Amino acid sequence: MKEKINWKEVLLQPIFKGNPVTVLVLGICSSLAVTVQLEGAMVMGLSVIIVTGLSSFVVSLLRNSIPNRIRIIVQLVVVALMVILVDQFLKAYMYSVSKALSVYVGLIITNCIVMGRIEAYALGNKPIPSLLDGLANGAGYALILIVVAFFRELLGSGTLFGVRIIPESFYAAGYMDNGLVILPPMALIILGLIVWVQRSIQKDLQEK
Amino acid sequence: MNTNGNTYTVIYSTVLVVLVAAILSFVSMSLQDKQNKNVKMETISKVLTAAAESDPSVTVDETSNVMQMYADMVTSAFFVDGSGKEVESMELGKDDLNRIEVPTTADLKKQNDLLKKIDGGEKDLLGQLRLPVFIFDVNGEEIRVIPCYGAGLWGPIWGYLAVADDGKTIKGAIFDHKGETPGLGAKIAEPAFYDEFIGKAFSDADTKFAVVKGGNPDDLNTVDAISGATITSQALGRGINLWVKYYEPYLKTVAAAKTEKDLQQAAAPAMEETAGEATINEEE
Numbered sequence: 344m345k346e347k348i349n350w351k352e353v354l355l356q357p358i359f360k361g362n363p364v365t366v367l368v369l370g371i372c373s374s375l376a377v378t379v380q381l382e383g384a385m386v387m388g389l390s391v392i393i394v395t396g397l398s399s400f401v402v403s404l405l406r407n408s409i410p411n412r413i414r415i416i417v418q419l420v421v422v423a424l425m426v427i428l429v430d431q432f433l434k435a436y437m438y439s440v441s442k443a444l445s446v447y448v449g450l451i452i453t454n455c456i457v458m459g460r461i462e463a464y465a466l467g468n469k470p471i472p473s474l475l476d477g478l479a480n481g482a483g484y485a486l487i488l489i490v491v492a493f494f495r496e497l498l499g500s501g502t503l504f505g506v507r508i509i510p511e512s513f514y515a516a517g518y519m520d521n522g523l524v525i526l527p528p529m530a531l532i533i534l535g536l537i538v539w540v541q542r543s544i545q546k547d548l549q550e551k
Numbered sequence: 552m553n554t555n556g557n558t559y560t561v562i563y564s565t566v567l568v569v570l571v572a573a574i575l576s577f578v579s580m581s582l583q584d585k586q587n588k589n590v591k592m593e594t595i596s597k598v599l600t601a602a603a604e605s606d607p608s609v610t611v612d613e614t615s616n617v618m619q620m621y622a623d624m625v626t627s628a629f630f631v632d633g634s635g636k637e638v639e640s641m642e643l644g645k646d647d648l649n650r651i652e653v654p655t656t657a658d659l660k661k662q663n664d665l666l667k668k669i670d671g672g673e674k675d676l677l678g679q680l681r682l683p684v685f686i687f688d689v690n691g692e693e694i695r696v697i698p699c700y701g702a703g704l705w706g707p708i709w710g711y712l713a714v715a716d717d718g719k720t721i722k723g724a725i726f727d728h729k730g731e732t733p734g735l736g737a738k739i740a741e742p743a744f745y746d747e748f749i750g751k752a753f754s755d756a757d758t759k760f761a762v763v764k765g766g767n768p769d770d771l772n773t774v775d776a777i778s779g780a781t782i783t784s785q786a787l788g789r790g791i792n793l794w795v796k797y798y799e800p801y802l803k804t805v806a807a808a809k810t811e812k813d814l815q816q817a818a819a820p821a822m823e824e825t826a827g828e829a830t831i832n833e834e835e
Contacts, residue, residue: 380733407554410554413563428575428578431582432582434586438589526732
């Protein structure tokens with residue numbers, strides 16, 4: 344049985360049409376927690392891309408040998424391995440960012456996107472498509488993270504990547520950073536707005 | 552092959568776990584040095600920033616070689632116990648930068664636990680205290696840096712205070728935290744907040760220092776709290792107060808030495824004999 348893989352769909356589906364955050368509503372917790380600053384959001388996004396890609400790849404390599412009864416445990420071990428590796432490298436080479444992300448790098452283990460893609464895709468597909476599927480899903484997650492972080496950092500701190508964007512004269516004229524945007528509830532509202540925008544463009548996602 | 556048999560499952564999981572453990576320990580061991588160095592450099596840069604804050608000619612930022620700067624500027628670093636006596640010294644790294652010794656936040660936490668017990672009445676633990684002191688020569692001025700530590704809203708908060716040679720005046724301060732609310736409590740780590748400390752002083756009263764709501768900039772012993780971050784601000788004030796309280800015996804000997812020196816300078820060279828009474832022990 345030779346199936347033809349639609350590469351374009353594997354790569355693009357998770358970015359927009361089947362975005363893991365806005366359509367599948369997975370990985371919400373961390374997208375609320377690490378989107379205060381753009382830099383942190385980008386590193387977090389990158390870490391998730393690496394973890395989803397590599398775990399899907401490894402699990403797909405092992406897929407025919409994994410005993411079915413301990414399937415989830417084996418997947419967890421693989422994911423945990425990748426997450427710890429990423430965490431260790433961040434601590435050694437990007438210390439300040441790893442401090443800002445604190446526990447959330449470790450919590451990628453519990454990110455449903457990773458396990459979701461392994462269960463749904465990597466277990467039934469060859470290693471290379473699985474790798475791409477993982478990377479693309481990570482990218483879809485990272486994209487949402489960056490959009491949310493963009494608004495939160497701009498409105499909440501008046502900066503982007505730590506560089507001041509809102510001019511001092513605005514503050515002199517009475518403009519104030521919105522402290523509410525910094526707090527997680529506002530991230531959920533921004534996320535909700537993104538979902539709204541996407542569903543009004545993509546009518547087929549709307550529920551009757 | 553039957554991948555669902557018991558034997559297969561057991562062997563499979565054993566091999567997998569051993570393999571993963573081997574990879575992880577290898578990576579962890581090869582990155583350990585670099586990670587420890589990062590942590591150490593962060594502490595050093597914090598201590599240095601506090602020390603150099605009152606002197607605009609010295610800047611500490613991400614590009615500075617903090618270890619070299621530390622080794623150049625530090626004149627002595629040691630631990631004092633609860634009676635203000637110097638008990639142990641720290642390696643300054645003058646010959647080899649990699650040997651610089653600084654206490655970690657875990658060490659500060661241990662001291663903080665001791666301080667809390669002592670404050671709760673277990674005075675016999677005073678002798679076990681090991682409170683770090685760093686003495687810097689910042690362009691001719693003698694600056695002492697002491698840490699403080701406390702529990703914030705979400706996790707520990709800590710910082711370093713630079714004290715002038717009168718044992719009271721704050722020449723600089725810097726704070727850090729594990730996970731305070733960004734934009735609110737996390738502001739304790741921003742210059743806009745910790746610059747307020749410059750020029751303030753520890754009080755002789757029971758409350759050495761406080762972070763208060765609507766603080767008056769002219770009040771020497773308080774700074775204004777961060778609005779929206781009451782718990783973090785108060786925790787910081789309490790932390791500073793607790794630590795300074797037990798640094799006081801040491802700071803008093805510093806102050807006494809300075810008074811002595813000033814007197815000598817004023818009276819010199821006529822009354823050289825007074826130098827004999829160099830050790831004044833103040834008891835209250």
